[in-house]
Amino acid sequence: MSAVLQNLVNQPYKHGFVTDIEADIAPKGLNEDIIRLISSKKSEPEWLLAFRLEAYRKWLDMAEPAWQNVKYPKINFQDISYYSAPKPKKKLASMDEVDPELLRTFEKLGVPMHERAALAGVAVDVIFDSVSVATTYKEKLAEVGIIFCSISEAVQKYPELIRQYLGTVVPPGDNYYAALNSAVFTDGSFCFIPKGVKCPMDLSTYFRINTEESGQFERTLIIAEEGASVSYLEGCTAPRFDTNQLHAAVVELVALDDADIKYSTVQNWYAGDENGIGGIYNFVTKRGLAKGRNSRISWTQVETGSAITWKYPSCILRGENSVGEFYSVAVTNHHQQADTGTKMIHIGPNTRSTIVSKGISAGQSNSSYRGLVRIAPTARNARNYSQCDSMLIGSHCGAHTFPYIQVQNESAQVEHEASTSRIGEDQLFYFAQRGIGAEEAVSMIINGFCKEVFQQLPLEFAVEATKLLSFKLEGSVG
Amino acid sequence: MIDANSKTLLEVHDLHATVGGIEILKGVNLTVRTGEIHAIMGLNGSGKSTFSKVLAGHPSYEITRGTVLFDGQDISALAPEERAQAGVFLAFQYPVEIPGVANNQFLRLAYNTVQGKRGKEELDPLEFDDFVREKMKLLKMSPDFLDRSVNEGFSGGEKKRNEILQMALLEPRLALLDETDSGLDIDALRIVANGVNQLANKDNALILVTHYQRLLDYIVPDYVHVMEAGRIIRTSGKELAQELETHGYDWIHASDRVAGAQS
Numbered sequence: 001m002s003a004v005l006q007n008l009v010n011q012p013y014k015h016g017f018v019t020d021i022e023a024d025i026a027p028k029g030l031n032e033d034i035i036r037l038i039s040s041k042k043s044e045p046e047w048l049l050a051f052r053l054e055a056y057r058k059w060l061d062m063a064e065p066a067w068q069n070v071k072y073p074k075i076n077f078q079d080i081s082y083y084s085a086p087k088p089k090k091k092l093a094s095m096d097e098v099d100p101e102l103l104r105t106f107e108k109l110g111v112p113m114h115e116r117a118a119l120a121g122v123a124v125d126v127i128f129d130s131v132s133v134a135t136t137y138k139e140k141l142a143e144v145g146i147i148f149c150s151i152s153e154a155v156q157k158y159p160e161l162i163r164q165y166l167g168t169v170v171p172p173g174d175n176y177y178a179a180l181n182s183a184v185f186t187d188g189s190f191c192f193i194p195k196g197v198k199c200p201m202d203l204s205t206y207f208r209i210n211t212e213e214s215g216q217f218e219r220t221l222i223i224a225e226e227g228a229s230v231s232y233l234e235g236c237t238a239p240r241f242d243t244n245q246l247h248a249a250v251v252e253l254v255a256l257d258d259a260d261i262k263y264s265t266v267q268n269w270y271a272g273d274e275n276g277i278g279g280i281y282n283f284v285t286k287r288g289l290a291k292g293r294n295s296r297i298s299w300t301q302v303e304t305g306s307a308i309t310w311k312y313p314s315c316i317l318r319g320e321n322s323v324g325e326f327y328s329v330a331v332t333n334h335h336q337q338a339d340t341g342t343k344m345i346h347i348g349p350n351t352r353s354t355i356v357s358k359g360i361s362a363g364q365s366n367s368s369y370r371g372l373v374r375i376a377p378t379a380r381n382a383r384n385y386s387q388c389d390s391m392l393i394g395s396h397c398g399a400h401t402f403p404y405i406q407v408q409n410e411s412a413q414v415e416h417e418a419s420t421s422r423i424g425e426d427q428l429f430y431f432a433q434r435g436i437g438a439e440e441a442v443s444m445i446i447n448g449f450c451k452e453v454f455q456q457l458p459l460e461f462a463v464e465a466t467k468l469l470s471f472k473l474e475g476s477v478g
Numbered sequence: 479m480i481d482a483n484s485k486t487l488l489e490v491h492d493l494h495a496t497v498g499g500i501e502i503l504k505g506v507n508l509t510v511r512t513g514e515i516h517a518i519m520g521l522n523g524s525g526k527s528t529f530s531k532v533l534a535g536h537p538s539y540e541i542t543r544g545t546v547l548f549d550g551q552d553i554s555a556l557a558p559e560e561r562a563q564a565g566v567f568l569a570f571q572y573p574v575e576i577p578g579v580a581n582n583q584f585l586r587l588a589y590n591t592v593q594g595k596r597g598k599e600e601l602d603p604l605e606f607d608d609f610v611r612e613k614m615k616l617l618k619m620s621p622d623f624l625d626r627s628v629n630e631g632f633s634g635g636e637k638k639r640n641e642i643l644q645m646a647l648l649e650p651r652l653a654l655l656d657e658t659d660s661g662l663d664i665d666a667l668r669i670v671a672n673g674v675n676q677l678a679n680k681d682n683a684l685i686l687v688t689h690y691q692r693l694l695d696y697i698v699p700d701y702v703h704v705m706e707a708g709r710i711i712r713t714s715g716k717e718l719a720q721e722l723e724t725h726g727y728d729w730i731h732a733s734d735r736v737a738g739a740q741s
C-alpha cells in the first residue's frame with residue numbers, strides 16, 4: 001500500500017506555469033534609494049515615505065530570527081527585486097479591459113473571476129504581482145459605504161484612514177520581516193466597514209506571485225467600525241520555480257466595539273519539488289486587534305503550500321468581553337517545513353480565546369505548532385481553550401508542539417489539550433476490508449480530523465480546502 | 479444447511495503464509511461450500527486470526543505457498559478492497575478506532591462503494607439513514623452509534639455489534655467472524671448470534687473463528703476444524719466442539735496417539 005500513498009503525495013504542482021506579461025522591475029537590491037523609488041512610483045504622500053524609511057532603518061538594526069524550527073539557506077536580501085508591476089496599457093474601467101493573458105492565467109488557476117464573483121457573490125480584489133489590476137463589486141459595496149480596494153488606491157483616496165491605522169497593530173519595528181514589509185510593501189488590500197454595516201458578501205482576494213525572484217510584500221489592512229462585520233477570504237497560488245521566493249506579508253485587522261472580523265486563508269503556494277528544491281518562503285505577520293468591547297477576531301487558515309511557512313496569526317484582546325479565535329490546518333509533505341501557530345494576548349477583562357490547530361505531516365516533512373497564550377494582569381476572568389492535534393502519515397515525518405502559557409491573573413482559566421495520531425496500515429486495512437481504497441480512506445480520515453476547522457470556512461472555501469488536502473496527500477499513505 | 483445445489487465457494491490448498499519473515503500458516507487446507515457454516519477452533523496463537531487476515535488480503539502477510547480460490551478465482555493477487563467488493567468479509571477480532579470519522583459516513587461510503595462495484599443501486603444519505611436504522615434494529619443497536627466516530631470509545635461488545643452491522647450492510651458471500659463472541663455478555667451474544675443466523679442463507683457461507691464452544695450453541699456449525707501451529711489438524715461435525723469443551727485441546731493429541739497406536 002506504500003506505493004498508493006506514495007503516488008497520492010507525489011502529484012506535481014498543478015499551478016506551475018509563468019504568465020508572459022511584461023513586468024516593470026526595479027533593479028535588485030535594497031537601500032534608501034530603492035525605497036524612495038517605490039514610494040515615488042506609487043505617488044505616495046511624504047508621511048508614508050517617512051514610515052517606510054523608519055521601518056528600513058529599524059530593519060537594518062535587526063537580526064533575522066533563528067528561533068523557529070525551520071532550516072533554510074541564508075537569504076540574500078540584496079539579490080531580490082523589490083518592485084515589479086505589470087504594465088497596464090491604460091487605466092482599467094472594467095473587466096473587459098483586463099489583459100487577456102491575465103484572464104487566461106486565472107482560467108488556468110481555475111478562478112474564473114467574473115463568473116466566480118457573480119455566481120458566488122464574492123467581490124474579488126485581484127492582485128497580480130504587486131499591483132491591483134481589477135476590482136469587482138466595488139460599487140455594490142460602495143452603496144453601503146464599504147471601501148474595498150488596493151492599499152495603493154486607498155493611500156491616494158483615503159489617506160486619513162490609512163494614516164490613522166497603518167502600523168497600529170503591527171508596528172514597523174515589530175519583527176524582522178514586518179520591518180522589511182513596512183519598508184518595501186508594494187500592494188495589498190484595504191477594507192473598511194463603517195459603523196453598523198454587515199458586509200453583504202464575503203470579500204475575497206487571490207494572490208499570485210508571478211515574476212521570478214521578485215519578493216512579495218503584501219500589506220493588508222481591514223477595519224471594522226462599531227457593530228460592523230466582515231468575512232474576508234484570502235487564497236494563494238504561485239508558479240513553479242527553482243529559486244526560492246520570499247514572501248513577507250503583513251496583515252492588520254482592527255475591530256472596534258461589537259465588531260466582528262473573520263479572516264480565512266487557503267494557502268497553496270509552490271512548496272518545492274519532491275526533493276525540496278524551489279518553493280516559496282512564507283514569512284507572514286498577521287495580527288488582529290480586538291480593540292472594542294465585545295469585538296471578535298477570528299482566523300481560519302488552511303496551509304498546504306510553501307517550502308517554509310512561518311506564520312502566527314494573532315489576536316490582541318484589548319476590549320472587554322472580546323473574543324479571539326484561531327482555527328488552523330497545516331499540511332506538510334515531502335521536505336516542507338511549517339512553524340505556525342498563534343498568539344492570544346488577553347488584556348481586557350472577560351476576554352475569551354479558542355485555539356484549534358490540526359497539523360498533518362507526510363513524507364519527510366516537519367510541522368511545528370507554536371502558540372502563546374498570555375493573560376495580562378488586567379485580564380480578569382479571561383479564558384482560553386487550546387487544542388492541538390497532530391497526524392502523521394508514514395514514519396519519516398515529524399510533528400512538534402510548543403505551547404507557551406503565561407498567566408498573570410489568577411482568575412484565568414487556561415486549558416490545553418494535545419494529541420498525536422498516525423494513519424497506520426491497520427486503519428487503512430479496515431477501510432479496505434469494507435471495500436474502500438486507500439485514497440478515499442485517507443481523504444475521509446483527514447476530513448474527519450480537520451472537521452472542526454473546515455466548519456469555520458465559508459462553504460465554497462471548505463469544498464476547495466477539502467479537495468486541496470486530498471490532492472496534497474495523494475500517494476502519501478501506505 | 480448443506481444442500482444438493484450448493485457449490486464450492488472457498489478452496490484453500492496447502493496455504494503457507496509469513497508475517498515479518500516468520501512462517502505462521504504451514505499448509506492450511508479448507509473447502510467451504512455455499513450454505514455451510516464452519517467453525518475454526520484452536521488455542522491462542524495457533525494462527526486463526528492470521529488465516530482470516532490472509533484471506534482478506536492484509537498487506538503485512540505474504541502467501542509463500544499454496545492457493546486460495548474464491549468462487550473459482552485465485553484471489554491472492556487481489557487488493558483487499560477488491561476482495562471485499564467480491565464478497566469476502568472479515569469481522570475483526572480487534573476492530574480499530576478511527577477518530578473523527580463518523581460511523582454513518584463510513585458505513586455509507588462502504589455500502590455505496592461495494593454496491594457500485596457490484597452494479598447495484600447506491601443510496602443517498604437520507605435513504606441510507608432509513609436503511610441502516612432498519613439493520614440496526616436487528617442488532618438492537620441504539621441510533622446514536624451513527625453519529626459517533628467509528629469504533630471510538632465503543633465497548634468491546636459495541637465494537638463487535640458494529641462489525642456485524644457492517645456484515646448486514648455489505649451482504650458478503652463469505653463472512654469470517656474472528657472471535658466475535660469474545661467480550662460479549664450472554665444477552666449480547668444472543669443478539670449477535672441471532673443477527674448472524676438471519677444473515678446466513680443458502681448462497682453464502684460463514685467461518686466462525688473462536689476458541690470457546692459457547693458461540694456454537696447459538697450458531698450451529700456444519701463442520702468444526704481445529705487449528706494448531708498454522709495447520710488444520712482435525713475436522714469433524716459439531717460434536718467436536720463439545721468434546722473439546724469437555725476434554726480440552728490436549729485431548730486431540732491424546733486421541734491422536736490412541737488412533738496412531740491402533741493403526
Ligand SMILES: Nc1ncnc2c1ncn2[C@@H]1O[C@H](COP(=O)(O)OP(=O)(O)O)[C@@H](O)[C@H]1O
Binds near residue numbers: 520523524528
Ligand atoms: N504481525 C505479526 N508479527 C509477528 N508475529 C505475528 C504477527 N501476527 C501474528 N503473529 C504470530 O502468529 C501466531 C498466530 O497468531 P494469531 O493468528 O493471532 O493466532 P490466533 O488468532 O489463533 O490466536 C502467534 O504466534 C503470533 O504471535
Ligand SMILES: [Mg+2]
Binds near residue numbers: 526528571656657
Ligand atoms: Mg485471534
